[in-house]
Structure formats: structure tokens, C-alpha cells
Amino acid sequence: MIQRLHRSDLGNSLRTLMENDPAFRPVAYFSMEVGLKESIPTYSGGLGVLAGDILKSAADLGVPMAGVTLLYRKGYFVQEFNNDDWQQQKPVVWDPTKELTLLPNRIKITIEGREIQVGVWVYEIIGSTGYPLPVYFLDTDFEPNDPADRQLCWYLYGGDNRYRLCQEFILGVGGLRMLRALGYMNIDTFHLNEGHAGFLTLELMREQGYYDPERIREQVVFTTHTPVPAGHDYFEFGLIDKVFPPDALDTIRRMMPNMPGVSMTELGLRYSRYINGVAKKHAEVSNDMFKMETVDWITNGVHPTTWVSSGMRKLYNKHIPGWEQDPGRLVQALTIPKSEIWAAHQASKLRLLARIVETNGVQLDPDVLTLGFARRAATYKRADLLFADIERFKKVAGGKKVQFVFAGKAHPHDDGGKTLLQKIRRKAKEFENEIPIVFIDNYNMEIASLLTQGVDVWLNTPMRPREASGTSGMKCAMNGIMNFSILDGWWIEGWIEDVTGWSIGPEPTETKADAHYDESLDAVDLYDKLENKIIPTYYKNHDKWVDMMRHTIALDASFFNTHRVVKEYAAKAYSIDFRGM
Ligand SMILES: *Cc1c(COP(=O)(O)O)cnc(C)c1O
DSSP states (O other), rough: OOOOHHHHHHHHHHHHHHHHOOOOOOOEEEEEOOOOOTTTTOOHHHHHHHHHHHHHHHHHHOOOOOEEEETTTTTTTTTETHHHHTTEEOOOOOOOOOOOEEEEEEEEETTEEEEEEEEEEEEEEEESSOOEEEEEEHHHHOOOOHHHTTTTOOEEEEEOHHHHHHHHIIIIHHHHHHHTTTTTTOOOEEEEEEGGGGGHHHHHHHOOOOOOOOHTTOOOOOEEEOOOOGGSEEEEHHHHHHOHHHHHHHHHHHTTTTTTTEEHHHHHHHHSEEEEESSHHHHHHHHHHTTTOOOOEEEOBBBBBHHOOOOOOOOOHHTTTTTTOOGGGGGGGGGGOOHHHHHHHHHHHHHHHHHHHHHHHHOOTTTTEEEEESSSGGGGGGGGGGSSSHHHHHHHHHTTEEEEEEEOHHHHHHHHHHHHHHHHOOOOOTTTTOOOOEEEEOOOOHHHHHHHOEEEEEEEOOTTOOOOSHHHHHHHHHOOOHHHHEETTTTHHOOBBBTTEEEEESOOOOSSSOOOOOOOOHHHHOOOHHIIIHHHHHHOOHHHHHHHHIIIIIIIISSSHHHHHHHHHIIIIIOOOTTTT
């Protein structure tokens, strides 16, 4: 049978061909961690989940890019606690062959004088309109590599500085070499999600064959995520000398002259054509910290259909058709009947409470105001701010007026974070009969979903201005859940008092990374607002409460989503057009 093709069909089939050809993908997105779903445990927290959400939105919108990361066969870790409420780390058991496809391609890189073979696995994200977006996971666990080299990609944030340097060399240099082996010959933009992949600039220089930093700069885009000076990866040349092959060593010494070592952030800042922070405030703080004026901001978001509950999704589909492809339409959320919002919300709350019965053996009350707090247990996040004044806390929340759900992992080497977790778990036991507090073990994407769909209010209490953006509160907004948070990161942009939630503490005026303000005011304000605004509204003004939920969707979910983020990157950082625009 002869098929006749119309002009438009021809256009479409040509488009499909091009879309599947790596030679037509102009953007490569590099991230040390990528969190796509629970069963691929190659992420530790916000950075990885954001990367996953961005790649998913890019697929939904048909943005021609590919992701590059490492395959961690031992994942991050599974969290358990001993009898002393001290965090224990258990290895994650997962089987990459169940989730990813191993490709035949191999490339070689040299580390410490040994030639190491790097292989690659692929996960293909299929966007909502069928557009495929590949994410490549590099791996060294192959014959004939040395046993020690085979473990180089086993642990995420696991080993010492040398291990870390090897991983970043594999990600940057190996990642680019692998993309070429896979047929990516026309990349105009290498997007560094945080500085970890910055060594790809060395490989770009090597490919070029002569030293021209300006030519490198034209191809790189850098997103910084860390407003804390000590949070940036740093490697001394003494170590780099031992790890890198001679050509890469010459290049990096030339690129970073008169330095005792390499700060990956500094490398990103110097060799990128566009630099951004992940919220307006974060960009201000970064400009101050780096003594620059050119750090722009693209405020983070979350992937709509990953984080919305099934009930809310049905509601939005019914009342706001097309919102999945264009979440900006959620601005129409005020037209959704309040009773439907509430019913969908309570269903998610019941799902969370059912899970808590299973995991903790505790029965929480679906009609009691429930506050959630879940994040990395870093000390600056102050998970224990709630307990700053125990008497006040009991007076405000006692008598089972409020119940709390906590979750979060501390980094394996962070004893401060582990002490925080221990404190929360001990308080939970202490207040058992007055204020129900539960701690759900092993915070991950699945627990994050349950929590950000099922609590009534999301609490966030970081020390300012250390929260670059934060994204868990945006997941809540996607489900019409209000934030109650320190004015930092994204919340400065998303906050309208008594409309989308409540602030904690004074309005920020400081723009310096090391600025100080009177942090004791935060706890006072937290108790005051809980007592005088949040509890009364929840129990006595249901109408206003649900109206706030609708405003949260209309004002925050419509904006703090990765579809908007990806469009901003495409316009400001990549300068490309794509199918979804
Ligand atoms: C969304 C998410 C985070 C990031 O949340 P923050 O608001 O930045 O603390 C961390 N971990 C997991 C598992 C998540 O899903």
C-alpha cells in the first residue's frame, strides 16, 4: 500500500525523527543527583528532586535536552533508629536493571594514572505529549576496572574528598565524553545544576584543542544553590595533582591561576555565560557572597503531576481543563467549589493518617489541625524551633489542639543533625498525652508526597538567609496547603499574609550571607501566630480556611511549578524555542 503523506504529516514525521536524534538536542543538563522516583534512589534531597522535576517538565513541554548524572548502586541510605533514637544508616538495596537500560557504549577516562571504563544506563522520561527525554546515569562498576574503581559510583555523598573528586571528574569529563559517544554533537548549552559537574569545562577545552576560555564560557550555564560559604565543594591542588591526568591538570591550573585549589562554584562562576540563583533573595545573597552583580534568579518550582494528589488532580482537570500542560491556568482555582477542595484534601489527609497507623501505630485525628515538617535535618533548618519554649508550646498546642508530623534524614556524618532528630523523637514520647507528635522514618519522595498532600499546614523554620529556595512548601501549594514559614527562599515571593499562609519572624532586610538578626524573635512569632491566627481560623472560620487553600493554588501553585521554571530557563539561559511554547 502506498502511503500518501500530507505536507503536515511529512512535517510531523520529520519532527519525530529529529526529536529522537541526539544530534538535534542542544541542551545537556548535568546534576550530581537526580530524583525521578522513589524506586531510583539516586538522590538525597532537594537538589536531586528539583533536577528530576525540571527534566520531567522539559519532557512535558518538548524541550530538546538530555540529563546526565551518576548511578549510585548503593543509593543514599535507608534511615532507621536504634533504641537511643540515634539515626542508623542502612544501604539501599535496588536493582538498576529493573528501572534502567544499560547501553553498550563505553568511554575511557584516566584517574590516578589508571584507565577506567565508564558505562552508561538510560532512563527515558516520556512527556505528557509523548516527547522522550533521556537521562543518562554513568557507572564504573564494570570489568575490567579495578575493584576499587568499580565502587567509584556506588555512594552518593559517601566517601572522602578524593572519592568525591573522582566522582566529579567522572560526571563532568566522563559525562561529556559519553554524550559525544552517544551522538550528541550539537550541544549549545551545558547546564550545570550546582557546580559539581564543572570539570566538563576541561573536556570542552580538550575537544577544542586550544586554550580559549571565552569559547567555553559561551557554552555553559550555571545554577548555584548554596547561600552558605562553607557549602561549596573545594579541592586542593595537592589532591587534584594526584587524581587528574596531565592534560587535564595543565588545563585546570591555567583556568584557575594563583589559587591553592579549585572551588567548584568559582569554576562555574568564571566559565559560564549565564548564572542564576534559585530565588530572588538567593540571587541577592549570592551576588553579595561572590562580589558580583550578574547573578540572576529563576525561582524554583515543582513538577505538577508528580506532586499533586490524585483527588486534587481530578478537581483541577474538571474545573481547569489544560492545567497539566499549562499550570499557569491554576490561577482560576477560585472558581472551584470550596466543598470539593475540602473533600479532596480530607481524602489525602486520611491517606496520610492511615499510613501513620501502619508505620507508627499511632492514630491521629483527621479533624485536628495537623502541621507537617519534613526536610534534611541540617542544623540551620532548626527542626526543633517548635520546642524553644516548652511551656509556651504546651499552652498553645496542648489539649490535642494541634498534632505534628515530622520526617527527615541527617547526613551520615552530621552528628548535629542526628542530635536534632533524637531530640524530636524524644519530645514526641514526652508529650505523647498532650500533643501528638509522630516521626515517620526514612523521608524520601514517597513520604514527601504523602506529607505534602495530607497535612493542613507546612512548617518551615530555617535560619535566614540560608534557605536558597526550598521546594517542599511548593509541593504543598500544589495541593492547596498553606505554608507557615520563615521569610526566606521562595516564600518571600509566594507569601501573602492570611491569604496564602503566614510568615514567621520579622521581614528580612539583610542581604548578606553571614548577616545576623535576632533569631529568638522567630519562636515568639511562631507561637503567637499559631495561637492567634492559625488555630482559630482552622476551628472557627472554616470558610476562610478553604478560601485560603484556593488562593494558595491560584497564587502559588500557578507560579511555583517547573513548567514555568523550564520556560524561564529556555528563554533566559538557553535561548531556544521548543514545541511547547
Ligand atoms: C522536595 C523534597 C526535598 C526538598 O525539600 P526542601 O523544601 O528543600 O527541604 C527534600 N527531600 C525530599 C525527599 C523531597 O521530596
